[in-house]
Amino acid sequence: MAPRALAATLDTLSTSPADDAARGPARLLDVYRMLANVRQLDTSAVAWQRQGLIPGYAPMLGQEAAQVGAGFAVDKTRDFVFPSYREMGVAYTLGVNMVDYMSTHKAIWHGGLYDPVASHFAPFQAVVGGSVLHAVGWAHGQTLNGASLGGLGVGLAFLGDGASSQGDVHEAMNFAAILKAPVVFFVQNNGWAISVPTEQQVAGGSVAARAAGYGMPALRIDGNDVLAVLEATQRAVAHARAGLGPVVVEAMTYRRGPHSTSDDPGRYRTLDDEKIDGGEDPLRRFRSVLVEQGVADASFFDKSDADAQTRADEIRDGVVALESRPGSEMFDFVFQESTPTLGAQARQWREESEHV
Ligand SMILES: Cc1ncc(C[n+]2csc(CCOP(=O)(O)OP(=O)(O)O)c2C)c(N)n1
Ligand SMILES: [Mg+2]
Secondary structure (H helix, E strand, O other): OOOOOOOOOHHHOOOOOOOHHHHOHHHHHHHHHHHHHHHHHHHHHHHHHHHOOOOOOOOOOOOHHHHHHHHHOOOOOOOEEEOOOOOHHHHHHHOOOHHHHHOOOOOOOOOOOOOHHHHOEOOOOOOOOHHHHHHHHHHHHHHHOOOOOOOOOOEEEEEEOOHHHOHHHHHHHHHHHHHOOOEEEEEEEOOEEOOEEHHHOOOOOOOHHHHHHHOOOEEEEEOOOHHHHHHHHHHHHHHHHOOOOOEEEEEEOOOOOOOOOOOOHHHOOOHHHHHHHHOOOHHHHHHHHHHHOOOOOHHHHHHHHHHHHHHHHHHHHHHHHOOOOOOOHHHHOOOOOOOHHHHHHHHHHHHHOOOO
16 A cells, blocks of 8 residues: 655645744643643543443544644634544543533443534534535535624535545535535544545545535645644635635544444554554653653653543543433423424323333
């Protein structure tokens, strides 16, 4: 397989990052702390599933730089993230309550118990490509609401390489470009759609290449370089915010673990494949950068890693304490105003589930 890491081609966009402090030392340390938090929570969540605390989880090992880098580019006061089921790292970076986030993995709730409006992070979902439609609709709403140019909130749609082959995603991209919706299509190309490698499901060589067909600019970047991801996402967000229309960011990364905790990658790839195709660990890469720049030393990394473990342990306590929700809520929160059909289903469910 060809190397998956690519140099950034940021000159495609004329806009520059709004945040010049992106590479300041304090920010760099914050970025590392978050990478450590995310790595630890992801590792812990897999262990919790093996211990029987949660029934399932979608690991994001190897995608930390892509997710944390993108998360740091979001303006939580006005942008809105539309995740799939694997964006734990984006959620953590945005400050989403991670106990509430894990409630879906504990099978207590669909999409997380956190408040999406307050956290600017939509309920996460398993419908491949669904996040993309919602992001475009929300972003178009920004335009319709008459937000002034330069002040638009940007919708960030998170999708995978596999999702990019979904029909809905093409419709969403087409409409976004026609409507000049302020949306960034953030694709994590992690090499796999469950057991199918990218080259067997994405025609044309890349997801970024498709953007041209919709007249959108695209940035294809090294998704394991957290600073490259941060900068590219900032540029894409600035472009969309300025009213110049949507952008595709394709972050080339690698899903180092299984698709989910019920998947066995040994059935479709070897450990050698994983080593070669996965490239260098994104956390180790960033540590080297920080050491080379003289920004951090071993004691900083030790403390960050220990703090990350403490936070993961606190989240575990919260997940253990999570209690079931009333089953009737699955009908209550579908629409703002219920429909006759939904009401009938709710009554039928109640009759059949008196014990719930
Ligand atoms: C509409 C829909 N079709 C199929 C599936 C089954 N499915 C779940 S994950 C997945 C692969 C998605 O791959 P990708 O978009 O690359 O995301 P990744 O899992 O790699 O993060 C598929 C086909 C689904 N959940 N929803
Ligand atoms: Mg994928």
